[in-house]
Every structure is written in C-alpha cells, then in structure tokens.
Amino acid sequence: MLCARNLNDGDDNPMNILSIQSHVAYGHAGNASAVFPLQRMGCNVWPVHTVMFSNHTGHGSWRGPVFAPDTVAEVIQGIEERGVLPSCEAVLSGYMGAPEMANVILSAVAKVKSANPDALYCCDPVIGDIDRGIFVRPGVPEHFRDTVVRHADILTPNHFEVEFLTGRKVTDLPSALAAARQLIALGPKIVLITSLLRSDGPADQIEMLAVSEQEAWLVAAPLLRFPTPMNGSGDATTALFLAKFLQSQDLKVALEHVAGAMYGLFELTHSRNSRELLLIDSQDRLVSPPQQFTAQPV
Numbered sequence: 001m002l003c004a005r006n007l008n009d010g011d012d013n014p015m016n017i018l019s020i021q022s023h024v025a026y027g028h029a030g031n032a033s034a035v036f037p038l039q040r041m042g043c044n045v046w047p048v049h050t051v052m053f054s055n056h057t058g059h060g061s062w063r064g065p066v067f068a069p070d071t072v073a074e075v076i077q078g079i080e081e082r083g084v085l086p087s088c089e090a091v092l093s094g095y096m097g098a099p100e101m102a103n104v105i106l107s108a109v110a111k112v113k114s115a116n117p118d119a120l121y122c123c124d125p126v127i128g129d130i131d132r133g134i135f136v137r138p139g140v141p142e143h144f145r146d147t148v149v150r151h152a153d154i155l156t157p158n159h160f161e162v163e164f165l166t167g168r169k170v171t172d173l174p175s176a177l178a179a180a181r182q183l184i185a186l187g188p189k190i191v192l193i194t195s196l197l198r199s200d201g202p203a204d205q206i207e208m209l210a211v212s213e214q215e216a217w218l219v220a221a222p223l224l225r226f227p228t229p230m231n232g233s234g235d236a237t238t239a240l241f242l243a244k245f246l247q248s249q250d251l252k253v254a255l256e257h258v259a260g261a262m263y264g265l266f267e268l269t270h271s272r273n274s275r276e277l278l279l280i281d282s283q284d285r286l287v288s289p290p291q292q293f294t295a296q297p298v
C-alpha cells in the first residue's frame with residue numbers, strides 16, 4: 001500500500017512534510033498557498049523556498065530573487081543535519097524556476113526516502129495552464145516530462161500539464177483516463193488531474209480525476225467565472241489532497257475533500273471579488289468543506 005504511516009496504530013503525532021516551492025510575500029502562490037492549508041489540516045510543514053517574489057507572476061510584474069540551487073540544497077542539508085529526515089512523511093514540490101532546481105529536489109527526495117522508505121514524493125508539475133501556456137523557464141517542462149515524473153509517487157498536473165507530459169490531447173473522459181494511466185506506467189502511484197475540461201463533461205462544472213492502478217474517481221464542482229485567471233489554486237489543491245490522502249489513505253476520501261475545500265475557497269474568493277485566494281478567511285472551509293461533492297467511479 002502507498003502509505004507513509006499507519007494512523008490506526010494510535011500514533012497521533014502530526015505528519016511532517018518537506019515543502020519545496022516558490023514563495024510570495026503578498027498574496028498566495030507556491031508555499032504561500034500550500035503551507036497554511038497543510039498546517040490547518042494538522043500537518044507540520046518544513047517550508048523551503050525556491051524563489052522569494054513580491055507577488056505571483058499573474059500580476060504581470062514582480063520583484064525578488066530566484067534562489068540558486070546550491071542555496072536551496074544548503075537549507076535542505078541543514079534540515080538533514082538535525083537528524084529529522086526519518087520522521088519526514090512526504091516531500092511536496094511545486095514551481096521549480098530552473099531544471100537544476102529539480103535535481104536538488106530529486107536529491108532531497110532520495111535522502112528522505114533513504115531515511116524513511118515509506119515517505120512519499122508528491123510532485124505538482126508546474127509548467128503552465130490553458131490560459132497562459134507555458135510560464136516556466138525553458139528546459140523545465142522537458143525535465144519534468146523526461147525525468148521528474150518517474151520519481152513521483154503522487155503527481156498533480158492540471159489539464160494543460162497532463163497534455164504536455166503525455167503528448168496527448170485530452171478532450172474527453174477516455175482520453176483523460178488514458179493520459180493518467182500513461183503517467184502511472186512511468187512510476188507515479190496516483191495521478192490527480194485538476195481542472196479537467198472535456199467535451200463529454202457537464203457545462204459550468206470543473207472536474208478533478210484521481211487515478212491509481214486500481215481505482216479511478218471523478219468529481220465535479222461548479223465552475224466560477226473570474227475577470228482574470230486565479231493563481232495559486234493548484235498549489236493549495238495539491239497541499240490539501242496530499243494532507244487528506246496521508247491522513248485517510250483513501251483516494252476517494254482525499255478527492256472529495258479537496259473538491260469541497262477548493263470550492264469553498266473559490267466561492268468565498270468569488271463572492272468578495274478578490275484577486276487573491278482568500279485562504280485565511282476560508283480556513284474552516286479548508287478543513288470542513290461546507291458543501292460535499294460525491295466522486296463517481298469511472
């Protein structure tokens with residue numbers, strides 16, 4: 001079984017998650033979108049930042065450094081020197097900045113897995129989206145496709161990313177399932193496709209598809225219209241899915257949780273016309289989603 005820790009053994013210490021992502025000071029993307037939901041779900045997070053930007057790139061301009069891969073490796077080495085990697089249950093990665101950063105992250109995954117063979121690597125292959133196309137540096141998309149994906153246990157591409165990683169057009173449910181299974185054949189145990197848009201799907205709904213070797217579940221929630229695309233949603237989605245999966249070890253439970261939590265977050269953000277996700281105002285919704293969405297087997 002894909003399992004970081006058996007929660008039925010009476011051990012109620014929080015999960016430790018090493019989260020290596022971008023960080024923004026204002027608003028929510030990367031670690032600034034993932035850390036709070038993980039903490040609110042009761043996880044202990046060790047955030048390592050790959051960049052420190054003033055704000056997410058969706059605003060059109062931003063300032064701040066992209067950290068050198070060696071800088072990030074040094075921070076991870078310092079964590080290793082605390083002797084705590086055996087208690088790390090998962091590594092989570094997102095926006096990488098440059099292909100060399102991916103190698104630092106893969107080396108962190110190897111260290112964590114050698115200290116704790118049950119630890120999971122959850123990779124959000126941040127490459128781009130349907131509205132903007134590719135928004136990462138040259139070389140990063142190919143590096144995800146050719147190398148990083150094979151090392152992930154859980155992979156959470158959006159619609160655009162699943163098409164890039166597989167080289168397949170995803171237009172309907174059969175092509176979405178085939179694309180997820182193509183990725184699973186490379187190594188990941190679970191593929192979560194976020195924001196699936198398909199011709200044979202319901203209008204005005206946004207879907208997520210969660211696939212493992214044994215199971216496939218589809219869930220739909222209302223699609224809300226925003227004047228500009230929202231950023232940071234994938235980072236919160238992956239964080240919430242990982243936390244719930246680690247806690248429940250159940251694909252359907254994790255999928256239904258993330259669908260309800262993300263709808264709760266988007267609904268509040270939409271009702272207040274906010275350009276940034278209202279994560280703090282939605283904190284209770286992230287843990288106990290007010291609306292439930294039932295996943296269907298496919």
Ligand SMILES: Nc1ncnc2c1ncn2[C@@H]1O[C@H](COP(=O)(O)OP(=O)(O)O)[C@@H](O)[C@H]1O
Nearest residue numbers: 129158194195222223224232233234237262266
């Ligand atoms: N316009 C929207 N209306 C409602 N929910 C949305 C909307 N956009 C994103 N979401 C929620 O956020 C999740 C992740 O969005 P997605 O666009 O796939 O992330 P990414 O930022 O990685 O592109 C979706 O699966 C959905 O739950």
Ligand SMILES: Cc1ncc(COP(=O)(O)O)c(C=O)c1O
Nearest residue numbers: 022030056057231232233234235
């Ligand atoms: C700094 C930064 N990190 C991460 C992301 C990824 O965000 P999303 O969750 O929308 O894929 C973005 C997207 O704009 C970003 O600007």
Ligand SMILES: [Mg+2]
Nearest residue numbers: 126158234235
């Ligand atoms: Mg994303």
